[in-house]
Amino acid sequence: MNQLSKQKKIQFWALTLLFFILPVVFLLLKSTVLNFGFGRNEDIEFSFIGWETLFSESQLIHATLVSLGIGALVVFLNLSIGLLAGKALAFYSFKGKSVIESLFLLPLIVPLLAIAMGIHVAMIRIGLSDTWIGVVLIHLVPTIPYSIKMLQSGYASIGTGMLQQAQVLGTNRWHRFFSVELPLLMPSIRSTVFLIFVISLSQYVITAIIGGGNVVTLAMIYFPFLDSAGSTVLAAFSTWFALLPILFYLSMELLLSLLPYQNPWRTRL
Amino acid sequence: MKKFISFFLFTLLLSACSNADGESNSNTQSLQDTSFEEIEAQASETTVRLHMWGGDEGINNYIDEWVAPRLQDQYNINLERTSMDTVNILQKLYSEKQASKQDGTIDVIWVNGENFKNAKENELLYGPFRDQLPNFTDYYEQENLAFDYDFGTPTEGYEAPWGKVQFVFLYDQEKIEQPPATFEELKTWISNNPGEFTYPNPDDFSGNAFLRHLLYKGAEDTDTLIEEPFSKELASEAGSYMWSYLNDIQSDLWRDGKHYPASLAELDRLYSKGEVSMTMGYNEARAEHMIEDGIFKESTRSFVLDSGSIGNTHFLAIPYNSPNKAGAMTAINFLLSPDAQTAKLEPTYWGDNTPISLDKLSKEDRQAFESLDRGESVLSNEVLDKRFLPEADAQYVEWIKENWKDEVIRDK
Numbered sequence: 001m002n003q004l005s006k007q008k009k010i011q012f013w014a015l016t017l018l019f020f021i022l023p024v025v026f027l028l029l030k031s032t033v034l035n036f037g038f039g040r041n042e043d044i045e046f047s048f049i050g051w052e053t054l055f056s057e058s059q060l061i062h063a064t065l066v067s068l069g070i071g072a073l074v075v076f077l078n079l080s081i082g083l084l085a086g087k088a089l090a091f092y093s094f095k096g097k098s099v100i101e102s103l104f105l106l107p108l109i110v111p112l113l114a115i116a117m118g119i120h121v122a123m124i125r126i127g128l129s130d131t132w133i134g135v136v137l138i139h140l141v142p143t144i145p146y147s148i149k150m151l152q153s154g155y156a157s158i159g160t161g162m163l164q165q166a167q168v169l170g171t172n173r174w175h176r177f178f179s180v181e182l183p184l185l186m187p188s189i190r191s192t193v194f195l196i197f198v199i200s201l202s203q204y205v206i207t208a209i210i211g212g213g214n215v216v217t218l219a220m221i222y223f224p225f226l227d228s229a230g231s232t233v234l235a236a237f238s239t240w241f242a243l244l245p246i247l248f249y250l251s252m253e254l255l256l257s258l259l260p261y262q263n264p265w266r267t268r269l
Numbered sequence: 270m271k272k273f274i275s276f277f278l279f280t281l282l283l284s285a286c287s288n289a290d291g292e293s294n295s296n297t298q299s300l301q302d303t304s305f306e307e308i309e310a311q312a313s314e315t316t317v318r319l320h321m322w323g324g325d326e327g328i329n330n331y332i333d334e335w336v337a338p339r340l341q342d343q344y345n346i347n348l349e350r351t352s353m354d355t356v357n358i359l360q361k362l363y364s365e366k367q368a369s370k371q372d373g374t375i376d377v378i379w380v381n382g383e384n385f386k387n388a389k390e391n392e393l394l395y396g397p398f399r400d401q402l403p404n405f406t407d408y409y410e411q412e413n414l415a416f417d418y419d420f421g422t423p424t425e426g427y428e429a430p431w432g433k434v435q436f437v438f439l440y441d442q443e444k445i446e447q448p449p450a451t452f453e454e455l456k457t458w459i460s461n462n463p464g465e466f467t468y469p470n471p472d473d474f475s476g477n478a479f480l481r482h483l484l485y486k487g488a489e490d491t492d493t494l495i496e497e498p499f500s501k502e503l504a505s506e507a508g509s510y511m512w513s514y515l516n517d518i519q520s521d522l523w524r525d526g527k528h529y530p531a532s533l534a535e536l537d538r539l540y541s542k543g544e545v546s547m548t549m550g551y552n553e554a555r556a557e558h559m560i561e562d563g564i565f566k567e568s569t570r571s572f573v574l575d576s577g578s579i580g581n582t583h584f585l586a587i588p589y590n591s592p593n594k595a596g597a598m599t600a601i602n603f604l605l606s607p608d609a610q611t612a613k614l615e616p617t618y619w620g621d622n623t624p625i626s627l628d629k630l631s632k633e634d635r636q637a638f639e640s641l642d643r644g645e646s647v648l649s650n651e652v653l654d655k656r657f658l659p660e661a662d663a664q665y666v667e668w669i670k671e672n673w674k675d676e677v678i679r680d681k
Contacts, residue, residue, distance in 0.1 A: 034563035049562060053326050058333055117364065124368035205357065212361050212374050213320050213351040224324035224352050227534050230564050231541075233326070 024242075031235035050236035059216055064244065067201055067218040070132060071248060074139045074200040075193050078147040081140075082192060083185075086151030091160060104148050107141045115141055116206040123210060130212040138210045139200045146199070147192045154188030155181075182259055193252050198245050218244065300594055305403055305602075311595035313345040318593075319600070321379040323352025327558045331618035336609065344599055355384045362393040362588050373590030376597040380428060381583040382420040383663050388586070389427055395587040397426025398598055404605040405429055410626050415582045420663040421498065428584035429601050432613060432621040434552040435580035435653050436478050437571040439646070444546045448572040452486055452514065455574070459518045465546040467523035467530060467539070471673045475533040478551050478579055480669050483511040485658060486576045499664035512676040519677065541565055551581075553653055554620030556646040561617070569646050577658040582624055607634040616644040622653075 034045040054060065089101060107115065116138055120129060128134035162184065166176045182189070204223045207215065222237050300308055317340075323329055329350070337348040358378055365373055380388060388394050399405055409416065409430065416430045417423060440448050444465075449455040459466045469476030487510025488494040494503055519526035523545050530536040533550060540548035541564050550556075559565040585604060587597045603609055607630055610623040620643060627635050 045563065047563060056326075057329075117360065120361070120364040121368045124365055124370045129365075129370075130374050208353055208357040209361055209364070213318070213353045213358075214374050216351065220352055221323070224322060224354070227324040227532065228537075230559075230562055231538060232563070 027235050027239055027242075030231060031239055032232075034232055047232070050230075050232035050234075053230075053233045054236045054240060057221060059221060060218075060240075063216045063218045063221050064240075066132070066216060067244065068248065070136055070139065070215075070217060071197045071200045071244075073136050074143060075196050075252075077136070077140060078143050078196045079151075079189065079192065081144060082147030082151040085148045086153075087155050087181075089148070089152045090155035105145050108145045112142055113205060116209050120209055129210055130214040132211070132215045135207055135211045135215045135217070138206050139203055141206075142203070143196045143199050147196055150188050150192045150195075151185070154185045158184045178259065186256070186259075189256070190252075194245065194249055197248050201241070201244060300398070300401070300598065303595075305401060305598075308401075308595045309344065309599050312593070312599035315593050315596040316347040316349060317376045317596040317600045318349045318351065318374060319377045319379075320351045320353045320358050320375045322354055323350075325619075326562075327617075327619045328621075331613060335612050335618060336604065339609075340600060340603060344603065346596055346600060348600060355380055358588075359384060359388055359393060362388070362590070363391055365590060366391065366393060371590050372592050373588050374592075375588050376591040376593050377600060378586055378588060379431070379583065380586050381581060382660075383666065385419045385424070385428060385584065385586070386422045386663055389422060389425075393589055394427045395589050395591060395594055395597075396428075398587060398594075398601075399424070399426040399429045402429060402598065402602040402605060404602050404607075408605070408607060408625050408629050410629075414659065415624065419584065420581065420660045420666075422663065424584070428586040429605060430582045430624040431585045431604060432610075433580060433582045433624045434622060435573075435657065436475075436482070436549065436551050436578045437553045437555075437573055437648065438547055438549045439540070439556050439565070439569055439571050440547045441540075441543075441566055442568040442570045443566070448570075450572075450575050452483065452574060452576060456514065456518055459521045462546065463521040464523050464525075466518070466521075467526075467536065467545060468549070469533050469536050470529040470531060471669050473530075473532045475536075475549060475551050476529075477666055477669055479549055480511060480515075480673070481579055481661070481665060482574070482576070483514055484508060484665065484669070485579070485661075487511050487514075491577075491658070495659055495661045497662075499662040499668070501668075504665060504668050508672065508676075512672075515677050537564070552620070553622065554616060554643055554647045557616040557620050557644040560644075560646060571646055571648055573648065573652065573656045575656070578653070578656045579658045579660060580653075581660045607631075607637070611637045611641065614638065614641055614643065616642075616647075620644070620647070 031050045032046055032048060034047050034049070085104070089097070119138060119141075123129040123134050123137075128137065158181070162180060163176060166180045171179070201217075202219055203217075204219045207217050207219060211217070211220075213220075218241060222241055225234055225237055228234070303311075319332065321328075321332075329352075332348070332350045337350070340346045340348045355378065358375065362373070362375070415433070419428065438448070445458075449458050455466075468479045471477040471480050484504075484507050485491050485494060488503070488507035494507055497503065522529075523539065530539065533548075536545070536548050537550075537559070539545045541559075543566075553571065556565055556569045556571060560567055560569055585601045587594055587601075591597050605625075607625065610625050611634070613619050613621050614623055623638070625638075627638060630638070
């Protein structure tokens with residue numbers, strides 16, 4: 001038994017190292033090393049030119065903050081809609097439910113660009129194009145289907161029993177939501193938050209079209225650099241790009257720890 | 270459910286209507302009869318928003334560090350640069366046109382070729398404005414095919430020439446002593462050095478330009494191909510040489526020709542790692558700041574083939590719904606000035622060649638151009654001018670894209 005678990009542990013670490021840690025280390029290394037290769041008979045040269053270029057990009061900090069803000073809002077809206085729709089789909093049965101369910105997935109099937117181009121004309125008419133509100137709304141298109149699906153299965157796995165129990169004990173709706181549903185849904189919420197933020201962060205084309213260059217997110221600066229051969233700059237940029245979701249995730253964790261039953265100093269269930 | 274369906278139909282109907290009434294009325298703000306002094310005065314204390322491709326630090330720095338502060342000092346104009354791909358800019362303008370939006374958010378764009386053709390056909394540009402610019406009338410040739418036609422599309426004053434570039438091959442001097450001078454020599458070199466050469470697939474801008482050189486070479490009369498509008502007969506006649514050449518070299522290409530780089534950036538990376546010994550590009554000075562950034566080896570040099578090297582001009586234009594056309598014209602006029610063009614030519618910034626006529630300049634200005642050292646990897650103007658070939662009709666680009674897979678990939 002002990003032997004087996006030890007073996008499993010080694011397997012686990014080997015795989016983690018190979019697929020998750022090494023690529024990140026390699027990326028970090030690459031961002032400080034000038035282009036090298038086997039056919040190139042030169043010594044490896046260390047340089048901070050990649051990071052220098054990154055921070056000389058005048059809009060970097062501003063764009064990062066814009067991305068964080070838009071991402072946070074998209075995540076918040078997603079959770080609001082996803083929790084409501086997910087609960088309804090998990091617990092209630094009504095006529096045409098399967099039709100509605102597949103309609104919710106439609107934005108993932110129809111090409112995003114086609115949707116964005118159609119919506120753009122409408123947004124110009126009502127004055128939402130070229131604004132950050134418009135960008136937040138268009139980011140909902142590729143994200144909402146995921147959050148509905150994920151939170152729906154989250155609710156389904158809690159089941160109705162626990163909620164009915166709370167109802168029998170005389171809690172009101174909000175109390176139930178905060179002290180029963182949210183804590184039990186925590187795993188689904190965590191993954192939703194992370195996934196939605198990453199999707200929102202990496203939207204380039206739809207941000208460019210709806211934001212019209214007025215809303216400069218990090219992707220707007222980062223993506224054009226994919227066309228260049230300077231892998232050092234690209235690696236530095238990618239590292240910066242990857243830091244954002246991690247930062248966001250950590251601050252989200254802090255926020256979530258304020259919820260009931262999450263505080264390690266409080267009595268555990 | 271019924272309610273839902275009717276709502277759905279209603280939305281469909283709405284979106285159908287929106288296409289019908291998308292015809293926009295002509296723009297109210299026209300500066301065609303205004304003198305340039307007046308225009309410059311109007312431009313003072315305004316913001317000009319320049320949207321352009323932003324994937325090159327050299328170009329970005331030129332705009333941010335050299336142009337913007339001077340526009341502020343000399344004209345009191347605040348220049349804002351935004352990175353955006355030209356295709357997306359045009360997409361945005363097109364939607365705005367459909368929705369009859371008259372107050373846009375873009376004042377100056379950087380275009381040429383197919384994009385210009387699309388923009389002009391869909392009436393997305395303001396103009397004509399070029400001949401109102403004093404710097405254009407003073408320092409540029411007034412009748413020049415390179416300014417009047419953009420990949421075969423007549424420009425008619427809707428865009429002003431900003432720079433020009435020429436196609437070159439780049440090679441590593443340490444690996445190749447004498448670069449090939451003709452396509453036949455290139456073929457011999459490739460077969461002697463298997464795996465050392467490849468080209469980006471023709472969906473890529475530069476890969477396509479490489480193939481167009483072969484197309485020119487295969488044409489019975491290159492001038493006819495360039496001057497005549499696109500014809501299938503001419504294309505397939507000139508194409509037969511190109512396809513057989515490409516099939517001949519295929520087995521000796523990088524990875525035995527089973528895989529082609531999807532973009533020039535990919536080929537550049539292969540070259541920078543030393544996997545191949547040649548790369549290419551549609552800018553004769555592009556190696557300079559790649560070397561400076563340590564991406565390319567210092568022994569990188571460039572060459573062109575005797576049969577010629579295609580060059581083109583790139584332009585600045587003003588969107589039809591720019592809210593600050595006076596500012597846009599003032600800024601473009603400044604970008605065309607001898608000072609701005611000299612700074613653009615400096616290898617530390619961009620290294621982009623100038624379309625200006627040197628003999629129209631004052632002695633000092635001309636000297637500034639002539640004394641400028643473009644760097645060792647750049648060929649002399651003499652060589653470049655001698656080999657210069659203009660672009661043919663833009664439809665050849667599409668024709669090559671469409672046929673390459675059938676002719677080169679599929680017949681294996």
